[in-house]
Amino acid sequence: MLNLILFGPPGAGKGTQSQKIIAKYNLIHLSTGDLLRSEIQAGSELGLRAKTLMDQGILVPDEVVIGMINNKLREHRNAAGFIFDGFPRTVKQSEALDELLASYNESISVMIALVVDDNELSARLLKRGETSGRPDDQNEALISKRIQEYNSKTKPVADYYRAQEKFVAIDGIGEIEFIFGEISTTISRFTF
């Protein structure tokens, strides 16, 4: 079973590369950003609470996203593997994910981090904001806040998987196909 975490700051290309990975490896795609946006769309109470935070570029509480991932793992318990996109974003979420997977006798195979500098991230997100309709992509101050959240709360997650010797960093700047090639090569090193 392949359980992959795609890691990186907002705008690093996680969503973009996830689409290519699921097509090639037949994995279930679990994007906490997409799950939260579905809740907002549905007008659920959880969605309404999450929207207030997401519109300010702030992470939603750990319990909320851990609960959503727990439900999805249960729903897809016979899957060939998972790609976690935008999760875990805190060390607490990483610990919870390890525990959840262990309860199915599973574990993370590898975390692949996409490395992109802040100027490129802002440019990509502002460009996406022209067409995506995502409120969190539409102004520079909000994008800076998201990058700040990433630096303070999410970056330490890399060390958590580095300590388990499951961390690989890849240059996230360049042709989308080339980056996908690098990801595929990395995946083949962690699967047998």
Ligand code: B4P
């Ligand atoms: P997400 O939906 O995860 O948003 P994101 O970080 O912006 O992801 P992504 O950005 O995947 O987009 P991609 O890099 O592919 O989260 C949104 C919010 O939800 C968070 O701020 C937070 O509030 C909340 N949230 C989500 N998960 C949470 C969690 N676990 N805990 C707490 N809160 C959580 O693409 C960006 C753009 O770059 C695209 O337009 C793409 O076309 C372009 N691009 C991609 N690759 C490129 C390349 N190689 N070259 C040029 N452009 C490229």
